[in-house]
Amino acid sequence: MAYWSPYDNNGGTCVAIAGSEYCVIAADTRLSTGYSILTREHTKMCQLSDKCVLASSGFQADIRALQKNLDARHQIYQHQHNKKMSCPAMAQLLSNTLYYKRFFPYYAFNVLGGLDNEGKGCVFTYDAVGSYERVGYSSQGTGQQLLMPVLDNQLQSASPLLLPSKESATPLSESEAVDLIMDIFASATERDIYTGDAVEIVVVNADGIRREVADLRKD
Amino acid sequence: MFRNQYDTDVTTWSPAGRLHQVEYAMEAVKQGSAAIGLRSKTHVILASVNKATSELSSYQRKLFKVDDHIGIAMAGLTADGRVLSRYMRSECINHKFIYESPLPVGRLVVQVADKAQVCTQRSWKRPYGVGLLVGGLDETGPHLYQNCPSGNYYEYQAFAIGSRSQAAKTYLERKFETFMTCSRDELIRHALFAVKESLQDEELSITNCSVAVLGIGEPFNILDLKSLQGFIDSLEEKKEAEVETVVADSEQAGADAEAPVAEDQGDGPAPMET
Numbered sequence: 001m002a003y004w005s006p007y008d009n010n011g012g013t014c015v016a017i018a019g020s021e022y023c024v025i026a027a028d029t030r031l032s033t034g035y036s037i038l039t040r041e042h043t044k045m046c047q048l049s050d051k052c053v054l055a056s057s058g059f060q061a062d063i064r065a066l067q068k069n070l071d072a073r074h075q076i077y078q079h080q081h082n083k084k085m086s087c088p089a090m091a092q093l094l095s096n097t098l099y100y101k102r103f104f105p106y107y108a109f110n111v112l113g114g115l116d117n118e119g120k121g122c123v124f125t126y127d128a129v130g131s132y133e134r135v136g137y138s139s140q141g142t143g144q145q146l147l148m149p150v151l152d153n154q155l156q157s158a159s160p161l162l163l164p165s166k167e168s169a170t171p172l173s174e175s176e177a178v179d180l181i182m183d184i185f186a187s188a189t190e191r192d193i194y195t196g197d198a199v200e201i202v203v204v205n206a207d208g209i210r211r212e213v214a215d216l217r218k219d
Numbered sequence: 220m221f222r223n224q225y226d227t228d229v230t231t232w233s234p235a236g237r238l239h240q241v242e243y244a245m246e247a248v249k250q251g252s253a254a255i256g257l258r259s260k261t262h263v264i265l266a267s268v269n270k271a272t273s274e275l276s277s278y279q280r281k282l283f284k285v286d287d288h289i290g291i292a293m294a295g296l297t298a299d300g301r302v303l304s305r306y307m308r309s310e311c312i313n314h315k316f317i318y319e320s321p322l323p324v325g326r327l328v329v330q331v332a333d334k335a336q337v338c339t340q341r342s343w344k345r346p347y348g349v350g351l352l353v354g355g356l357d358e359t360g361p362h363l364y365q366n367c368p369s370g371n372y373y374e375y376q377a378f379a380i381g382s383r384s385q386a387a388k389t390y391l392e393r394k395f396e397t398f399m400t401c402s403r404d405e406l407i408r409h410a411l412f413a414v415k416e417s418l419q420d421e422e423l424s425i426t427n428c429s430v431a432v433l434g435i436g437e438p439f440n441i442l443d444l445k446s447l448q449g450f451i452d453s454l455e456e457k458k459e460a461e462v463e464t465v466v467a468d469s470e471q472a473g474a475d476a477e478a479p480v481a482e483d484q485g486d487g488p489a490p491m492e493t
Contacts, residue, residue: 068319072312079284079308 007059007107008033011194012044013143014055015181016113017155018121018136022174022205025113025123026181027055028143028189028216030197040197040218047209048074052087052114053202054094057141058128059107066106069097087114091124091132098130105129109140114204121204143188143195150184174203182214189216230342241339241346244368248350251294253384253417254281256352256363257377257391257410259401262434263354263361265292266410268381268417269427282431286311287438288321289355290431294381295368296348303331303347303366324355328364328372336370350380354433361434379413386416403434407442407450408457415454423451 014027031042046054046067054070056063073093077085085093091112098106110126125138137155139147155172172180178201185199196216203210225231226239233239252270256263269278279297283304284290289311293300307327314322331351338344351366363375377395379387390413398406410430415423425444433439442450 068316072316075286075312076308079305 006104007062009058009107009142009194010038010060011142012057013139013141013147013185013188013192013195014044014057014109014111015139015147015151015184016055016111016123016125016137017151017172017177017181018113018123019172019174019177020120021115022177022203023053023113023115023121023123024174024177024181024201024203025053025055025111026185026199026201027057027141028185028195028197028199029213030195031060032194035193037197043200045200045202046071047202048090048112049084049087049114050209051204052085052090052112053204053209054090054110054112055140056108056110058109062106063108066097066108066110070094073097086117087112087122087124088116088134090114091122091134094124094126095130095132098126098128102129109144111138111140113202115206119206141195143192146188146191147184150187154180174205178203178212185214185216228342229339229344229346238339241369244346244348245350247348248295248368248380249382249384251297251349251381252279252281253379253381253387253414254292254294254350254352255377255379255384255387255391255410255413255417256292256354256365256375257395257398257406257413258354258361258363258375259403259406260360260399262403262406262432262437263290263356263363264406264410264430264432265290265352265354266414266428266430267292267294268414269429278427280429282429282441284431284439284441285327285353285355286315286321288357288433289324289327289353290433290439291354292352292431294350294352294384299347300349300351303334303349303351306334307331321357323357324353324362324364325357325374327355328353328366331366332370332372335366335368339368339370352378352380354431354439356433356435377413379417381417383417383419386419387413390416403432403437404450404453407432408454411450411454423454425451 011032012028012030016025027044029042030040031038044055044057048054048070074085105128112124116122122134123138124132124134126132137151181201189196197218199214199216201212225233229240253268255266265282267281271278281293285307291304310330311322335347338346346368353364355362365373365378377391394409407430414428425447430447431441
C-alpha cells in the first residue's frame with residue numbers, strides 16, 4: 001500500500017563551472033513530477049548576493065523554502081555587518097542551514113557558484129545535508145550521472161586519483177565554458193527524461209551577472 | 220508642584236491625568252540631536268545632525284536602514300533606537316518571508332507604537348527614550364511617520380525632532396507646500412537647509428550631518444560623503460542666487476571658514492546622549 005511521502009522529486013539538472021575570472025552556473029527549466037511535466041519555464045536559480053548564485057534541483061517546495069531562508073539570513077547579515085556576503089561565506093551558511101535540518105532534510109541538491117574574495121571563480125557542491133566542498137566544476141540533479149563523466153573528461157586531463165589536487169579553476173575561457181554547458185545539457189536532455197525544455201545559463205564575472213536562456217529538446 | 224509625588228512609576232497617574240514618566244521620556248527625545256524628515260510624491264528624505272562628544276570620538280549613527288523600502292532617523296537614547304531598529308528589521312524580514320512582499324510602512328509603524336505602549340503600562344518596564352522618524356515607501360507612495368515613546372504615531376509631510384528642531388520646523392512650515400512636487404535633489408537641499416537651521420551657529424559640513432534618501436526606484440541609502448559634499452556646495456550656490464532670504468542668523472554666504480568643533484553649545488545635550 002502506498003504511503004504518503006513528504007517529498008517529491010521535481011527533477012532537473014544543475015551545473016556550475018569555475019573559471020579564473022568568471023563562474024558559469026546553469027540549470028534546465030523543466031519542472032516535472034512522476035512522468036508528467038508541470039511547467040517548461042521554471043527557474044532553479046536564485047541570486048543570493050551580487051557575486052553569488054545558487055542552483056538547486058530536487059523538491060521544489062524545499063528548494064524555495066531554502067532560497068527564502070538564505071535570502072532572509074543574507075539580509076540580516078547585511079544589517080549587522082554593513083556589507084554583502086562573500087561567496088565562501090554564503091557557502092558556509094548554506095552548509096549550516098542544510099545540516100540544521102539533518103533529521104528532516106531539505107530535499108535539495110545544490111550547486112553554489114560565484115566569485116570568491118579575490119575575484120576568482122568558485123563552485124561549491126553539496127549533498128542534501130550540507131556536506132560541501134569547493135571544486136572547479138560540479139553537477140547535481142537527475143542528470144548528474146550523465147554529466148559528471150563528461151565534465152571530468154573535458155575539464156580534467158587525467159584521473160584525479162593519480163595526480164595531486166589541481167588548480168580549482170578550469171583553463172577554459174568564458175565563452176568556451178558557455179559553449180560546453182550548451183553541449184552537455186543537450187547531451188543530458190537526450191537521455192534524461194527529467195531534463196530539457198530550456199537551459200538557463202548565468203555568468204558571474206567582474207562586470208556583474210549576465211543571464212541567457214537557450215532552448216533544449218522538449219520531449 | 221505635585222509632579223514629584225506622582226512621577227516615580229510609569230504606572231502611576233498624576234491627579235491631572237498625566238503619566239509623568241512618559242512625558243519625561245519625551246523630554247529625552249527633545250534633548251537628543253535633531254533629526255529631520257520630509258517627503259514628496261516620489262521620495263522621502265531623512266537627515267540628522269551628527270554630534271560628537273569630543274574631537275577624539277566619532278559621532279553617533281542616527282540613520283538606519285530597516286529594509287530596502289523603509290529607513291529611520293532617531294533622536295534621543297540611540298541605544299533604545301538601535302533595539303527598536305533591530306525589531307523593525309526583523310519584522311520586515313519575517314513579513315517578506317511569509318508574504319513575499321514588502322511590509323507596508325503604516326503597519327510597521329503601528330507595531331512599533333504598540334510595542335512602545337506596552338512599556339507605558341508595565342511597572343517593571345520603562346518607556347523607550349527615543350523618537351523615530353520613519354520614512355517608507357509602499358503601494359500608496361512615500362510616507363513619513365513619527366513614533367513617540369508614548370506609543371503615539373503621527374504621519375507628516377515634513378517634521379523635525381530633537382534639540383533645536385523648532386528652527387528646522389519653522390523652515391519646513393514655510394516651505395512644505397512645495398515639497399510634494401519637488402525633485403529628489405531639491406528635496407535633499409530642503410532637508411539640508413532644515414539641518415542648517417538646527418545647527419544655527421555651526422557651519423554645515425559633511426562632518427556634522429547625514430542624509431538618507433528613499434524613493435520610487437531608489438532603495439534606502441545613506442548619501443556618501445562625496446555626494447553629500449556636492450549637495451552642501453550646491454546650497455551655497457543656491458543661496459547666493461536666491462532673492463528671498465532665509466533666516467538671517469544661519470546665513471554665511473560663501474563663507475569658507477572652517478567648521479567650528481562640534482562642542483556642547485546652547486542648551487547642550489542631556490548627559491545620556493553620547
